[in-house]
Amino acid sequence: MQVILLAAGQSTRLAPLEDKNLLQFSGKTLIEYQVAALKQAKLRDIVVVANKFNLKKIASALKGYKNVAVTEQKDLAEGMKGGVLAGAKVVSHKNILVMSTNDIFDVKLFEDLIHASKQKDVDGVMAGKKVNTYFPGGYLKISNKGFLTDIIEKPGAGKEPSHLVNLVCHIYNDFPKFCKYLKDVKSKKDDKYEVALDTYIKKGKAHLLVHPYKGEWRAIKYPWHIISLMHHFLETQTQLTKGKPKIDRSAKIAQSAIIEGNVIIEKNVQVLHNAVIKGPAYIGEDCVIANNALIRESMIGKNCVIGYCTEVARSYINHDVWMHSNYLGDSIIDYNVSLGSGTVLGNLRFDEKTVKVYVKKERIDTGMQKLGAIIGAGARFGINSSTNPGVKIGKDCFIGGGVLVDRDIPDGQLVLLDNKLKIIYNHSPVSIQNRSEIKKKLRK
Amino acid sequence: MQVILLAAGQSTRLAPLEDKNLLQFSGKTLIEYQVAALKQAKLRDIVVVANKFNLKKIASALKGYKNVAVTEQKDLAEGMKGGVLAGAKVVSHKNILVMSTNDIFDVKLFEDLIHASKQKDVDGVMAGKKVNTYFPGGYLKISNKGFLTDIIEKPGAGKEPSHLVNLVCHIYNDFPKFCKYLKDVKSKKDDKYEVALDTYIKKGKAHLLVHPYKGEWRAIKYPWHIISLMHHFLETQTQLTKGKPKIDRSAKIAQSAIIEGNVIIEKNVQVLHNAVIKGPAYIGEDCVIANNALIRESMIGKNCVIGYCTEVARSYINHDVWMHSNYLGDSIIDYNVSLGSGTVLGNLRFDEKTVKVYVKKERIDTGMQKLGAIIGAGARFGINSSTNPGVKIGKDCFIGGGVLVDRDIPDGQLVLLDNKLKIIYNHSPVSIQNRSEIKKKLRK
């Protein structure tokens, strides 16, 4: 069996974050984790479908993996249909697993699907996630024998035809046949792949078995999903650390620094006096963790400076980020970002309700009690600036000193205080004699 | 002898703080301290006069004390007169000590008054505080033999008839007789009790001995008095600690934490890495004192979080208060309050003069060189907000991120920056190449 791994989606809903496939977790890109999981399920022959923006980087990230081809989806407007057909040009087998890098599954799901696909009279297998509360996806209607009879997109709460939501993890035993239907689909909406599936089972009489799945599923659709993903990979990291700090020999750790639990510290990291790293945590190569800093439940990319008296809690920090006397909790910071001294990313509403975020003009409840800021690559924050919970800062933005960011900021903006100051004559200067007297009084 | 302990006053001048009787010091309510002090002077039979708001809570706080009855003053508009008469319904003896929970005295004063009241031809005894500078209270004019001849309310500086100020700590040897005069008083002002006293000595020919008192007297009239009271009880606490930390067995103290001097740490407290608690200090049950926090000369109520890099100096913190990277000095925070990261309560004027506070539209000099904020229950502060010295924040107020509070805020307000931002195109984004070059230059 071969795999077509779709990685050409442009994830505009993830903005201002850049390509998810290349985000690193514990030092490995997401695409590597996906490939490794497939390999673990003995799916050794993989075609990754990339786009013109991430092709080279994905190829570079995967160059150590055997039997992995990276191909380009040229017509990005064709969406998932385009991706599958781009992969189809490269694969040679009839048995094909189609999946996307938008989702994280248990390795066992792949094994179970392969097993199910080997049954008699089965043309393919689909994963159906068992859900208890309504999820705005495609619901799978099935026959008594468990075969797909229909897909109902976003039926609305209470109108679900089953408890099974379509996951893009599909095995086709006769992939070329499915591709014929796929090529013929004409639809103006972004549902060509689903329409092809529908035609395949209805006109093509294909028997697609639905495999009910109760395991882990993490979709990466919205930027705040990166935090949940980070927590997932921090847990996974325990396999390496066994719950104890794993510190590269070249790292320099001050004697007064405290490092506890499931922590990985990479090459050339410096941890200065009285810094505390409380696992789970990951510290990338060449980072400086300065005096009194506190890092907990967080990932720090390579070449970062977590400055004096900075606390990073439950946050994902990409590479080349500089901080100094900041607090950030439950936040996501892309690469090449600086936070000025005293800048704070707020992560809890006054009314202590869940944080809402605007994505493409839609206000979405993240379900998170605590969520800080989501900051694009190249951003700079001045000193003593602040962001409200759930705010998104575009790429290459500069946020002026003292600014409170209370809204999303598009890419490439300069945001300054409209600073009005009253400057008047000072009638009560304080002499140094006063000072000595005050000091005496205060000592009493 | 029985005691009528007046605790029904509504202390509107204490706003935004709630009932003083229930404020805890070193884990004990103020009312308990008062009762315990009376018991120590062998005044074992006590009637506490409460109001409809604090009755149940006072009864609950005192349920472990024998021979203590709690009764309600129904007509609160009647003030002290109403309180004394409410107590009169419950007491049975003729000898009665009347005092109020507004004042803290030495135990010895009670003993001395009892002793004095046993002299021949004495109908009662009153405590007269010896003052050297003018105090805006009732001055006691006395005869050669030391009997009260008149009370002059607020005579004005230089016009004092004596050096003795009336303290509400009065023994009546024939209390029912005094009550007759008290019942008959008609006055539209809040001076019925004093008028009754006047009539009692003039028409009733009562011989009320004035006992001059030079000991400790702490009135709790204004909110900032809570700080002075706290310092008093921190000193008292030394009896328990003998100047060395007294830490409950269930508390978890990090090895790198430092706890010095007269410090009490209650059950289940956690003190995290590199935190410092410098006595005198009291830390209530279930508190978390986080990394690098510094607490000195302060009391922290139960269930508080004193977060990362927070300094609390000379401050009174009630229960369920959350802080994070704050500085507060000489401040009072009631229960259920949060301070966002970076929020600071200013406690020193630029001109380094004493701090003034508005109480009921009157600007009062607190006499304190350093005084921070006085914060009511239920308040929330955003990140990087600030308060000027001596500011009062009402109950259930939300103070927005970045706000500088430069005035008193009434209860239940939402205070936001009228935030004007200039958002323009950023002409000078900084590439990651720049960053590496800068890093090189900075290293030179």
Place this chain on the structure above:
Amino acid sequence: MQVILLAAGQSTRLAPLEDKNLLQFSGKTLIEYQVAALKQAKLRDIVVVANKFNLKKIASALKGYKNVAVTEQKDLAEGMKGGVLAGAKVVSHKNILVMSTNDIFDVKLFEDLIHASKQKDVDGVMAGKKVNTYFPGGYLKISNKGFLTDIIEKPGAGKEPSHLVNLVCHIYNDFPKFCKYLKDVKSKKDDKYEVALDTYIKKGKAHLLVHPYKGEWRAIKYPWHIISLMHHFLETQTQLTKGKPKIDRSAKIAQSAIIEGNVIIEKNVQVLHNAVIKGPAYIGEDCVIANNALIRESMIGKNCVIGYCTEVARSYINHDVWMHSNYLGDSIIDYNVSLGSGTVLGNLRFDEKTVKVYVKKERIDTGMQKLGAIIGAGARFGINSSTNPGVKIGKDCFIGGGVLVDRDIPDGQLVLLDNKLKIIYNHSPVSIQNRSEIKKKLRK
């Protein structure tokens, strides 16, 4: 040989900093360093020319030095001419070295100049600094034999007549003769001394040898030069410390404090828990370095408080400065200054270019990637205030809480936020019940 050391310049370009001669480095005034350097070169007989403002203080600073006279330049409008002639009244020798306290040289330069001045047929010697890039000073045109033929003031880049810039370090073998020319100069510009030199070589046929100098030269013209000077003296300090902390016996250092490298700690200093002082650094008498403070590559004058969680990096702090939870990098703070808690002095531009500063309406590129604020004596900063890189704050200014200072502030100003707040009814107070539920959720 005698020396005339010019110290009467009023250094208006150094504003808001006060007289440079009296600034202390590692506990010694600049004027002392100058005198000591001359003495080291066996120039033992020195006349310091002061002005009416610094005369007494300079005399007092130098009272321990033998053969040092301090005289006053009365007519300050006469500039350098006036200074030299004021010195001329006091000196008695014919051989005179003229130099100014505006410059720091290697001791060897003096020795070399003295040696050169002893050659035959030489009327004097001048130091010419070898420069590789254009410097806006006076360029020395020389003959084949190395004698001065002309001085070209600020020729412009590319038009330099040589690589040698005139340094005020001139030996006259017949000083009285030069003085005659100097007295006769009539010029309305501030170049009378240079005009006299020109006349002396052209009309007076004086043979002034130019001594090319490749050693250290630090001019103190602009306030940011104090930082460079500080780094110079911190290096010099190694002679005393040999790279190891030199701590006065009377200093009290907490066991958890860390002091590393070339550090001098003077009398009665207190270093509290978990503070870190990383050499090179100098801490003056009676300072308190509070909990968690970090000081590196900085000088702190006597009687300062570097408060809780404050970082001072590469900064010059004069005496009686109080800080609390601040960050300052690459900054200069004159005496009697306070920074409120949370105040930050920004030191890096968003675009990470070199910092520019206005001096007398001219915008000057400091060439420094990082430069914080320059703060005059008597200034007070409120809480959570901020300054942009390169800003100058005048003497006796008060900067209100929360203010972002984005421009230079003249002496004696009060700068306040033009604070507009929206104060509205709070519709969503948070009960203490909510709080417990949230706490439970957050713990999950």
